Amino acid sequence: MPIKEDEYSLEVDMDELDLPTDDEDDEDDYSEIDDQPDSTTGENDKRSTKDKKSGPGRKSRKDDQSDEPKVPKKRGPKKKKMTKARVAKLKIRRYKANSRERNRMHGLNHALDDLRKHVPCYSKTQKLSKIETLRLARNYIFALADILKNGVRPDSVSFAKSLSKGLSQNTMNMVAGCLQLNPRTLLPESSYQKPYQFMYENAMGFTSALSHDPYTAFPTMLEPSHCVQQRHITSSQLSPYQYSVNHTTVPLSTSCLSLQRNTSPIYGGNREASYPTGSMTSQFVRSCDIGVPCDNYANNMNSSGNSFGHPVVDSTQDCGVYTLPDDLVDFQPEPALEQDLGMIHSTTGLFDVNAGHV
DNA sequence: TAGGCCATCTGGTCCT
């Protein structure tokens, strides 16, 4: 905590001043508010000591009066004297403020816990740190936005890499594990060689691209015949987050977007033409220590205490091949979230970055 | 043991 100039001078004053007895006040414990040491932590004591050490040469009040140039008196309202009653009052106030601050931080942590469940990697035992959770969420948002913008389905490695940007090695490994990838494939120096192309086969229920170079041969997201109407996105709508994936581009049609909407975990709908990244929240991505979402996910929608109705996971199951849970299709969005997103066109139901900015 | 992460306390600032 930076020490203010006036605090320092006040400290000196308090050290030097031999406080006279105030005849007009019955209270016996006088000091300035800022100098009142806190009885709980003694931090103020430390600060005071430091200030005393670092301060200029100290002179007695007498000396001050004799030769030192007079420092102009402080302006502003005179600080209140510390009476016992006032000390007690301030302590109560501090206590209440601490309690509020604790609750505030608990709320923040609770929100972060919620967020953890909606990023592509969730583990109860190996929780993502706060900063990693935020980074992963950011990457996830950008990755999804990029998918919507470009209308291409990234291969698993590209998607994992985009998720892993700026993450620590540990988190990167975790993400790789969640996506059934070898962590080495996410290393920058890794060129994703064939020996590591072992995991994503059948993992997400879409055509494997891993028998090809994922950067040159990319499976189409949907059959071209399903994509009729080209969606136009202006440059102003582009995501600031650009990760380079050199793969085949498939234009997003409105029908494609509709399918995306219907299969995204934030929207209920049919599971036809499931769109893998839409399923990659932590609820649907298997983690080694949490098992897979159990079948009664739908039944927990309203009883989990969580508005998103997170699935109950079976922690007894081993980490195995990813299977897209059947209950994905039962997911119902939290109304508030859907409203907050505000980026889904009210009539077309399509993603529209301008929809929320009417 | 160093470093990362976290909870908590704390004082400052802004706002109502």
Add this chain to the structure above:
DNA sequence: AGGACCAGATGGCCTA
């Protein structure tokens, strides 16, 4: 005056 928010400081716990 008091609450919300913020950032610094501190100490505990855990892990590589």
